[in-house]
């Protein structure tokens with residue numbers, strides 16, 4: 008892990024502990040919200056998940072994983088921050104079909120059985136893509152799908168970078184000083200390049216903006232897959 012990822016992990020642990028102490032109420036999710044607004048698409052974009060191995064990467068309080076589980080999907084939810092994981096356990100521990108895992112996502116991917124679908128809502132940008140993407144590719148079965156949302160433009164209007172480098176972003180905390188986190192906020196074409204470089208195919212990339220257009224805040228929604236291996240030459 009890079010130093011900036013360690014500092015970011017620490018910030019998320021403080022974030023989770025702060026909310027746990029305050030008893031912050033996290034409303035139940037009745038759909039997936041990829042961007043910052045409850046507009047389409049939602050989980051329909053993941054297709055039929057029945058009987059598939061599904062991972063929520065950077066699951067936080069696991070409200071989205073719990074939502075899918077309640078719809079009959081078996082979901083593994085991996086979350087690095089012990090305090091965030093503990094919030095998930097306090098709320099959803101024992102929910103049939105939901106496996107809550109406290110681990111760095113990359114460490115988990117390296118030892119997990121391959122997944123059919125890996126999705127991630129606003130968590131991928133906190134992890135060095137050069138560390139994450141090789142592990143993601145290996146952890147997806149051929150033809151398996153990766154869908155994730157990632158910050159594109161922040162609320163002060165700073166847009167994505169064209170180089171693979173983390174920058175500092177603000178994590179607000181109610182009633183306390185904000186925390187600083189490192190994020191890889193990259194252009195759609197750079198995400199596409201990185202995915203391709205690591206053996207994945209980017210099928211579609213959208214930028215989700217505010218429906219009312221009243222904030223520059225936006226996020227990238229990326230749908231990718233691990234391609235099937237090419238058939239051996241000479242076979243018809």
Ligand SMILES: C[S@@+](CC[C@H](N)C(=O)[O-])C[C@H]1O[C@@H](n2cnc3c(N)ncnc32)[C@H](O)[C@@H]1O
Pocket residue numbers: 016019020064065066067068069070071085086087088091110111112113127128129130133134
């Ligand atoms: C913005 S929150 C999103 C949480 C959840 N996906 C949601 O939308 O409610 C990002 C989460 O990613 C987690 N995270 C950051 N780096 C991680 C890593 N290397 N492995 C696993 N989780 C990580 C953070 O601890 C945090 O809980």
